[in-house]
Amino acid sequence: MVAGITASLDPASRVAGNPEKLSANAKLSFQGSIVLGLGFTMEPADAEKLIAHDARNSDVLFPYLNGQDLNSDPNCAASRWVINFHDWTEDRAKAYHACYEHVLREVKPERATKSKDIATWPWWRYWRSRSELYGEIAGLQRVVVLTRVSKTVMPVMVPTGQVFSDAVVVFATGDTAMLALLSSAPHYWWAKSRGSSMKxxxxxxxxxxxxxxxxxxxxxxxxxxxxRLDTFRRDVMLARQTGLTKTYNLVFDENCTDKDIEELRAIHRAIDEATVRAYDWEDRIEAVGGLDHGFHQVGRETRYTIGPAAQREILDSLLELNHERYAEEVAQGLHDKKKGAGKPQADEGTLF
Structure with missing residues (x-):
């Protein structure tokens, strides 16, 4: 039985309304830095030369991880480095003479051609540095990240001590349980229903x-x-010399029966089952016929994921739980607008 049929002939959801932002999830996920100036970046060899010339330059030179690196590099490693003067004054930046001169030469003229807001912004700083992000992850050795715009929507673990571009979403945790959760079908279908699309x-x-x-x-x-996912997938990607996109193209290809890809599918099945147990939803999933893993249509693409009935049940259950959690937080006074709850920080602006 379903709640009804929509105009598009899809089964209707049993839950109405939109989800609310939860205080419990605050300060856990961030968009990376909006650098706004290719002149901040350089080849790794050039960064190494600057550090070799003056070891202090390691204070302001970091690997620069972008979305393409995450999707295409077998190590999910940065292909370029970047100068980062944080939120420093110009006088402090000048103390790093070679790096300062590089930004003066490569960034300042470009910024001067932009809109008034950008042209008058301190040109030696990023447009949005995301200081809150780096403060939250300061004590961590690794974090969970995913590419902000992608087909796979698969997170990975990467080291801290680098600058994350605005094309990367960073989760302020090194817990591999969170890696598993964000790799699960419940999280994917929630993202699919709540995110937007680009092509x-x-x-x-x-x-x-x-x-x-x-x-x-x-x-x-x-x-x-x-x-298990982190270790095994890394081995697969290194052995095949493929990034996330090409690796998951094989995972989602029903004609690929290679042993390593079959094992990767098995790990994802186990993650989905463990996620259902973590929510204590075994009975409701069993009632709709189980998770029904297989090659299912997602728009014009095929994905190895859970079946349509399980998708609907999980989305309804997540929305119900969101409403329950939000009501509890409201009762605890966590969403009192008079206290400024939910207001963006000054560093959270974007160009869009």
Whole structure:
């Protein structure tokens, strides 16, 4: 039985309304830095020369991880480095003479041609540095990240100590249980229903997707599977010399029966099952015929994922849980608008 049929002949959801942002998810997900100036970046060899010339330059030179690196590099490693003067004054930046001169030469003239807001912004700084992001991850060795616009919507673990571009979403945790959760079908279908699209890709907006996503208990089972996914997938990508996109093109291709790809599918099945257990939703999933893993249509693409009935049940259950959690937070006074709850920080602006 379904709640009804929509005008498009799809089964209707049993839950009405939109999800709300949850205080429990605040300060956990961030868009990376909006650098606004290719002149900040350079080849790794050039950065190495600057550091070799003056070791202090390591204070302001970092690997620069962008979305293309995450999608295409087998190590998910940065292909370029970047100068970062943080939120410093110009006088402090000048102390790093070679890097300052590089930005003066390569960035300042470009910024001067932009709109008034940009042209008058301190040209030695990023347009949006995302200082809150780097403050939240300062004590972590690794974090979970995903490409903001992609078809795969698959997170990976990467080291901290680098600058993340605005094409990367960063989750302020090194917990592999979170890696597993964000790799699950429940999270993918929530993102699919709450994010926007760019051509055939999904645009992941932290405020719309993650901040509304009600989290289950992060169990040891999820943590174990996150470890397994991280280790095994990295080995597959390195052995094949493929990035996330090409690797998951094989995962989603029903004609590919290679042993390593079959194992990767098995890990994702186990993650989905563990996620359902973490939410304590086994009975409701069983009632709709189980998760029904297979090659299912997603728009014009095929994806190895859970079946349509399970998708609907999980989306309804997540929305119900979001409403329940939000009501609890309201009762606790966590969404008192008079206290400025939910207002963006000064560093959260964008160009869009």
């Amino acid at each position: 055939t890709d999904l645009r992941y907006t932290p405020s719309d997707v993650f901040e509304t996503f009600p989290l289950p208990k992060l169990t040891q089972e999820l943590r174990h599977l996150g470890d």
